[in-house]
Amino acid sequence: MTGSPQWLSMETRVKPAVFDYHRPDNIEEACALLAEYGADARVLSGGQSLVPLMNMRILSPAVLIDINRCRDLAYLREEGAAIACGALTRQSEAETSDLVASRLPLMSIAMPHVGVRASRNFGTVCGSLAHADPLAELPSVASALDARFVIASSRGRREVTADEFFVSALTNCLEPDEMLAEVKMPAIAEGAGCAFHEIANRAHGFAVAGVAACVEFGPDGRCSRARLSAMGAGDTTARLSPVEALIEGQRLDDALIRAAGAEAAVVADPAGDVHADAAYRAEAIGSLVRKVLRQMQGAAVER
Ligand SMILES: Cc1cc2nc3c(=O)[nH]c(=O)nc-3n(C[C@H](O)[C@H](O)[C@H](O)COP(=O)(O)OP(=O)(O)OC[C@H]3O[C@@H](n4cnc5c(N)ncnc54)[C@H](O)[C@@H]3O)c2cc1C
Numbered sequence: 049m050t051g052s053p054q055w056l057s058m059e060t061r062v063k064p065a066v067f068d069y070h071r072p073d074n075i076e077e078a079c080a081l082l083a084e085y086g087a088d089a090r091v092l093s094g095g096q097s098l099v100p101l102m103n104m105r106i107l108s109p110a111v112l113i114d115i116n117r118c119r120d121l122a123y124l125r126e127e128g129a130a131i132a133c134g135a136l137t138r139q140s141e142a143e144t145s146d147l148v149a150s151r152l153p154l155m156s157i158a159m160p161h162v163g164v165r166a167s168r169n170f171g172t173v174c175g176s177l178a179h180a181d182p183l184a185e186l187p188s189v190a191s192a193l194d195a196r197f198v199i200a201s202s203r204g205r206r207e208v209t210a211d212e213f214f215v216s217a218l219t220n221c222l223e224p225d226e227m228l229a230e231v232k233m234p235a236i237a238e239g240a241g242c243a244f245h246e247i248a249n250r251a252h253g254f255a256v257a258g259v260a261a262c263v264e265f266g267p268d269g270r271c272s273r274a275r276l277s278a279m280g281a282g283d284t285t286a287r288l289s290p291v292e293a294l295i296e297g298q299r300l301d302d303a304l305i306r307a308a309g310a311e312a313a314v315v316a317d318p319a320g321d322v323h324a325d326a327a328y329r330a331e332a333i334g335s336l337v338r339k340v341l342r343q344m345q346g347a348a349v350e351r
Contacts, residue, residue: 064102068111074120075135075200075229078113083202085111086224092116093135094171096163097179121229124148130196130232139168139176139186151235154193154242154262158185161244164252174228177213180220180284183254187214187285189244191277192260193233200229207232210277214284237273240264241347243340246279247332249323255279256324259288259312259336263295263344271295276340278333280324281316290315291337300345309338 072078082089090109092098093116101107115121121136124145131151133142142148143159162168162176162185176186177197190197191210199206199222213221222228236242246258257280264273274292277285291312298304313334320326 063105064099065105065108067102067109069114070111071114071117073117075115075118075227076202078115078118078227079200079202079225081111081113082225082227085113089113089224091178091227093175093178094138094167096167096171097175097181115227126151126235127232130234132230132232133173134230135172135174135228137173139163139171139173140165142173143168152193152233153236154244154260155186155189155233157242158189158244158260161185161246161248161255161258174231177231178220178222178228180214180216180218181254182217182282182284183256183258183280184285185244185246185255185258185260185279188258188260188277188279190231190233191285191287192242192262192275194275195231195233197228198230198232199226201226205229210285211287217283219284236262237264239266240273241344243343245336245339247336254323257281257318257329257332257336259333259340261337261340261344263300263341263347265347270297270299271344272297276312276337278312278316278336280329281318281333283319286316288312288315288333288337295341300341305338305341305345308341309334312337 070081089111092112092114121134123134124137125132149156176184196207197213215221242262244260246255248255260277262275263271266272274295276288276291278288291308294308313330316330316333318326318329
């Protein structure tokens, strides 16, 4: 007997459930489709998270809106004191961009930690943000940079902060008819340093914990502004505000760095899973805070 058994219909032979597929040519068409299909639809950008979830049937959207033909969304450009990154900018484009290297060095140093080269060639910066994984690097980079998220729908545009955008694990603040059109990230300030470190159980695997930091120094060498964001510290990417308050206005000496690490371990509220228990993650975040601040200490000295 040849061929598939009769009970194995076409629907069960392919990995994802059946869906309708739309390929708009610009953001207006994409938004019109979102307005039409709402919660039944998902935006497909790089597909590096969405397609595996569909293949495992964890997600089964009835409609896919593939934005890969929306060339109006593929850009990285300077806009005043910020860099604007459109929804179709690939992670690999940001990784190799001179503009990003000079104006958003935090993103440049974090990007090689995001998956593997092949996933970065397809995966988009905005797709990673929209996916809102608390263990993803780019949400924590965006949060430490005080990024603004530009949200589009056929009703118009609105902007939100990272705190407003990331709601909980794998949940963002987008309404069913909205998409993330762009993220605007303030360029690094004069006299600022940045650092990113993470701990992962295996090379190129998802991290167990990570910390992204931007620290600005005044002419007296004291920290004038600190922004630290942690991955794995809770069910969403989280700013370590009590740590920031502890170091602002101070010199980054060894005692302060130790105190900041201890405070980070206390304020982190991590979950445990098969990769690390909660206590280990809290310790790891404390240790990563010490590591990024030691690097910043070097930046203050150079200044
Ligand atoms: C082998 C491998 C390793 C990986 N390792 C890591 C890692 O270490 N760290 C890490 O952070 N990520 C990792 N990833 C995930 C990768 O970074 C994805 O690219 C990213 O999570 C999603 O980006 P995407 O453009 O592929 O989005 P998609 O997979 O297309 O979409 C992801 C989700 O976001 C929604 N979405 C996408 N774009 C928009 C938009 N513009 N507006 C509204 N909603 C939108 C989709 O509907 C979907 O729900 C890995 C992926 C692979 C395949």
